[in-house]
Amino acid sequence: MDRINVLYKKYIDGTISTKELEEFWNLVRAQKDNSPFWKQVYQEYSESLDKYALFNTIDTEKILAKIFASESNSIQPKQKKSYALAYTILGACVVLVSILIFQFRKNNVAENNFYAVNQLGKGGATIQISGSQQYNIDSLFGKNVKAIFPIKAIQTNKITSLLDFKSSIQKTNNYTITTLQSRNMETILPDGSKVWLNANSKLEFPSHFNTNSRDLTIKGEAYFEVAKLTDKKGNRIPFVVHILKGNHVEGNVEVLGTHFNIKDYQEDNNITCTLFEGKIRYVSNQKILNLRPGQQIEIKNTQITTKTDTTQSAIAWKNGQFILNNEDIHSVLNEISRWYNVSIIYKNTNKIDLHLNGILDKNLPLEDILQVLKNYGLECKLENNSLYVL
Structure with missing residues (x-):
């Protein structure tokens, strides 16, 4: 198996080390558009569309531009829609940092060291x-x-x-x-x-x-x-x-x-x-x-x-993600509260019957997360450190 596929699997499983992650990034950047790796990405994307819908209102290329700019301009995204889409799917598999896509995939120690x-x-x-x-x-x-x-x-x-x-x-x-x-x-x-x-x-x-x-x-x-x-x-x-x-x-x-x-x-x-x-x-x-x-x-x-x-x-948080598997919206909002340091205030006292499936990158700005919730029909308003659920 090619090295990039070995590292790809380890990242998905959450077992990749920091050194291996750096190596993986370098290999991803070196891939040509028609490489077997990108073909695999497209294949997974096609299969995912049969089961889950992407949110069309998310501006993928805008998010990509923001991500690559934050990566010290180490690589510039191409303007082709297909290339941006490929990176988006890869982000769903936790390969590129700060990309958002909604789809759900299925010795004894002698010394006292702290x-x-x-x-x-x-x-x-x-x-x-x-x-x-x-x-x-x-x-x-x-x-x-x-x-x-x-x-x-x-x-x-x-x-x-x-x-x-x-x-x-x-x-x-x-x-x-x-x-x-x-x-x-x-x-x-x-x-x-x-x-x-x-x-x-x-x-x-x-x-x-x-x-x-x-x-x-x-x-x-x-x-x-x-x-x-x-x-x-x-x-x-x-x-x-x-x-x-x-x-x-x-x-x-x-x-x-x-x-x-x-x-x-x-x-x-x-x-x-x-x-x-x-x-x-x-x-x-x-x-x-x-x-x-x-x-x-x-x-x-x-x-x-x-x-x-x-x-x-269960382990997604350790790898910088929220992975939602039919997650109750109240649990999702609690996760948002803990990570983005905001207080959740419900303006409507009625229980919200809403469950989410998908992947969220924890490096995304809160405004992008709120856009996803809006796509689900949930209106929120951020004021200072309070998030009002309308």
Whole structure:
């Protein structure tokens, strides 16, 4: 298989690395109009039209011009309608940043290391140690953080930050990482497990996990890649995520070694757990549910629903997207509120019966998102930081 197709598949699956993404961009730019890659794009476009309609009022070429200008004029879009259309479809597959299209496609770790890496060009979060003063990680650039935190080293620039809590720490501290609206955050825990926090989320964990269980707490949304860790006898050390709803623990996810996503926003009034690989067990109110890879459970009040084929949409936020699969408009507006830092105000108290299918790029300006909602028949008005649903 050609290298570009390998990277293309990895991007769609959400497994592409930063270095591979840069390589993929370069390969895309080098493709000729009649290359097999672009023929594949056209083929997918033709198939998608049989199932889903594009919104004709979206000015694709205008969006493309804006995107390419923001890419330091590294490539100029051709004026041919077919070429712009090809890039639009490619954007639907999350290849070109900031393109909007609506279609729906179906080890033990010896050292105690802690890293916090800003993600998606937005970056930023706050860190608090054992209930002490809270710091905005962005504000730590260029400072002597050893005078602020009991850490061994820090590496920072204006794109990423790396906090390294190695085993030099004698005292066990409790860390709280909180993402702001419009912010994502990547964290590597002391055991080597990776956690990506979505906007408006909170992660609490100790600087040292004990030998019996690795316990942490989540509020909001997070994607986990759990490191396999064993004790001296060779037994796996469990990894337990306590899910907060308000100020109390709503449920627990018990893990042995796996990749999964938890979504638990207060305003959404539900909890979803999606398993990508491995094995997890959800425990709440004496209910025990075992998940298989590709499954998602939704807990709403006392009702539990199991779904399949939802992994792509569940992890879309980590890759800079909203993927909507018959999504209720109220949930969509909550996502918009968290990412664009606006308050949603309903002028009409009647419940809106509207469900959306499609892909939205989170790098798009809010005005473009509102245009999409308008195409669905939903009128909104933005005033300062308030979004009025008319």
